[in-house]
Amino acid sequence: TAHRWIGRAYFFAGVFPAGIAVLGVAPLSSTGFVSQVGNTMLAVLWLATSIAGYRMARQRRFVEHRRWMIRSFALTTSIVLNRAWLILFVILLLPHVDTTYGGDQDAMIRAAAGASAWMSWVVNLLVAEWWLERGDARRRTHRTGQAADRRDAA
Secondary structure, rough: OHHHHHHHHHHHHHHHHHHHHHHHHHHHOOHHHHHHHHHHHHHHHHHHHHHHHHHHHHOOOHHHHHHHHHHHHHHHHHHHHHHHHHHHHHHHHHHHOOOOOOOOOOHHHHHHHHHHHHHHHHHHHHHHHHHHHHHHEEEEEEHHHHHHHHHHHH
16 A cells, blocks of 8 residues: 555655664764754654554554654654754844853854754654543543443433
């Protein structure tokens, strides 16, 4: 099916080679230790969630596959939001260049880059988990309501 082929392309031509590349490049980032660790964690989690999703599909455990791939996609989109977070943090920190950073604009940029490296994937992953739990809670409530309706009808 198309879903199967798109999934294979996503994993084998996208996530897997890119995740391995990020593992190699992240420790060399010029934006500082905080950014290096944040991007390394992103790569590890991106690979782990994608591998878990792929394995679940291979085992025909499609409910779990869907959950892992939602997490993987949330991490995939983090690079786009990283730029938005960076702009926001630069805007927020710029007024503090002279006070907090002693006029060192590079230090301020490193702080903004470090914060955005973490926020871009942590927020996405939290939203994905909220989405998954929200759906689970809704299904539990629906099932509980159906059971109560059956009891009331009896």
